[in-house]
Amino acid sequence: MTVKIRLKRTGMKKAPSYRVVVADARSPRDGRIIENIGWYNPRVEPSAININEEKALGWLKNGAQPTESVSLLLKRAGILERFTQEKTAAKAATAEQKTSKEA
Template sequence: MAVKIRLKRTGMKKAPSYRVVVADARSPRDGRIIENIGWYNPRVEPSKIVIDEEKALRWLNNGAQPTDSVESLLKRAGILDRFLQEKAAKKTAAEA
């Protein structure tokens, strides 16, 4: 089962906000989700990003693939850098 971390659109017409969710890659954009891990509001200045770091890291370690837009949000929140550092540390520990 391919699992993606992606955005689920919420809000009114022409006033979008998004939830950052973990979902099966085959389910529709606003369909069934596995877990809600945060939200993103692009309408405020600066845009507001709230992602549960612990949940996001757990899903990334379990092999969930972020979409391009979620990957940029994770970079802006600093979560992706932490994930890559932990991954590199595990790799060097395994080699030693």
């Protein structure tokens, strides 16, 4: 099962707002979701982004793939940068453990 982090449209006609959700890649855009992790409102100036950082990081660590628009939102919120930092730190730690075992 491929899991995506994507936008689910809510709001009125011609006045969209979005929820940032985790859903199966095969489900429709506004269909069944696994978890709601935040929201995005492009109608206010500046656009409002509210994403639960811990939930988003947890899903990214478990292999959920963000869509292109969500990855831009995660980058603006600073979550994607934190995820890449944690990922490189984990790689460095495993490499360090390998070298210490060999020595």
